Amino acid sequence: MILYDREHEDREAIGTALAEARGLSLIKPYDAPDVIAGQGTCGFEIAVQAAEVGIDQADVLVCCGGGGLTSGVALALEHEAPKMRVRPVEPVDFDDVTRSLQSGRRESNDRSGGSICDAIVTRSPGEMTFPLMRDLCGPGIVVPEDDCLRAISVAFSRFKLVLEPGGAIALAAALYHGDQLSGDHVICIASGGNIDAQLFTRALQTYPCP
Amino acid sequence: MILYDREHEDREAIGTALAEARGLSLIKPYDAPDVIAGQGTCGFEIAVQAAEVGIDQADVLVCCGGGGLTSGVALALEHEAPKMRVRPVEPVDFDDVTRSLQSGRRESNDRSGGSICDAIVTRSPGEMTFPLMRDLCGPGIVVPEDDCLRAISVAFSRFKLVLEPGGAIALAAALYHGDQLSGDHVICIASGGNIDAQLFTRALQTYPCP
Known part of the structure; x- marks a missing residue:
């Protein structure tokens, strides 16, 4: 295991250098077709389970970092439940995807760390994931960190689930940012x-x- | 909602009196055929999921209070996976089922409250559930309360699940009382x-x- 300082070092560069020096294959955590396809199985599950209860139209809120899960889910739903709309959810100050979807090009965050939502903090959307999100997703939703802590408490009490802040951010958007949602059904x-x-x-x- | 003092009042008597006074149907929380059958669907799920990974033989540890879940699961497994053996798990000082299985008749606990495992604390096994457990279950396992707290921490950290003490007691038996188990597979x-x-x-x- 090789640790790094996420504030001052670049993990992409470290990974690339290691792969070259040792002749290894680099599998990126989101900007890779197989990873996107694998995470997309979550979208397939959503389509199947929603259809079982008669739902084919919904805002689907996805915790979004580099966009692997988001673009994978959006791809799956494009085929399996095309009336659903994927909404990437990000923390305040790390809303690179939301701003990229607005401007039409890959925007970056000023910081690369310092959030309790560390699992979904990336500098900018992936080269591969951004075009997919641009073509398939609705607008992003930007959520303050404290709302993630509130959602963690709700998930504990109501769903009996342990969530990390970045993993609770879609639930936080559903609970506390409903003004940005439309329609009768919300899936997170x-x-x-x-x-x-x-x-x-x-x-x-x-x-x-x- | 009618609250009662579980140390000094008898909820069975309160329920029966209410049902008579108001002409209501009393549905007991474990000593009722439909409840037992409903809880038995958990045993059915176990059989199906275990078969998917090629397992047909295991100790199946069940959090046990009045015995509704335990006898339901045992009934389901008798049909669906008859090589599996159900093991009721109870807290120290509230081991009425374990002692009843040893003596062959319905034994009682001295106390009816005062355990953090309150969800599974009952005075004695049910009239309906005891004969089922007697015919279908292996020996009970008795677990100290502190082991339930340890299992809660493991479930939080490893399984990302929120468990209450009584709901974690089967996991506690698997983790800390393996000397009472046999075979290669344990399901809790x-x-x-x-x-x-x-x-x-x-x-x-x-x-x-x-």
Whole structure:
């Protein structure tokens, strides 16, 4: 395992250099066709499960970093449930995808770290994922970090699920940013639970859910 | 909603009196055929999912209070996976089912409350559930409460699940009482997450899971 300083080092560059020096294959965490296709199976599951309860139209909120999960889900839904609309959800100050979708080109964030939503913080959308999101997604939704902590507490209390901030951000958008949604149905992906006990406890204590 | 004092009042008597006074149907939480059958669907799921990975023989650990879930699962497995053996799991001091299986008749606990495993604390096995468990289950496993807190921390860290003490007791048996198990496969049911933030936090802080 090779650790790095995400504030001052570039993991892409480290990965590329390692792959070249050791003759390894680099599998990028989102900008790779097989990764996008694999994450897209989540969209397939959404289409199947929604159809079982008679839903073919919905805003589908996806926790969004580099856009692998988002573009994969959007691709799957384009085929399986084309009336659904994918909405990328990002934290405040790390809204590169939302701004890229607005401007039509890949925008970057000023910072590469310093968010509790660290799992979904990337500098900019992927070269491969951005065109897919541009063609297939609705507008992004930008959520303050504290709303993620509130959603973690709701997921604990109501769904009995452990979520990390970045994995709870789509739920946070559904719960606290409904003014940006339309239609009767909202589907959100809860995409990760890598949270330490200290931060989890802080979420439960700061935002107790009755 | 009618609240009662579980240490000094008898909920069975309260329920029966209410049903008579108001002409209502009393649906008991475990000693009722439809409830047992409904909970047995969990055993059916176990058989199907285990078969998918080629497993037809296992100790199946079930969080056990009055025995509705336990006897339902045992009934389902008798038909769907008859080589599996159901093992009821109970907290120390509330091991009425384990002792009843040993003696062959319905034994009682001295206390009816005072456990953090409150969801699975009952005075004695049900009239309907006991004969089923007697005919179909292996020996009970009795687990200290602290092991349930440890299992809650493991479930948080490894499975990203929120469990209450009584719902984590089968996992606790698997993790810390393996000396009472035999065979290569152990299946446990995680049966509830009704835990408040305070007790959950205590579990994570007391038994941190690296």
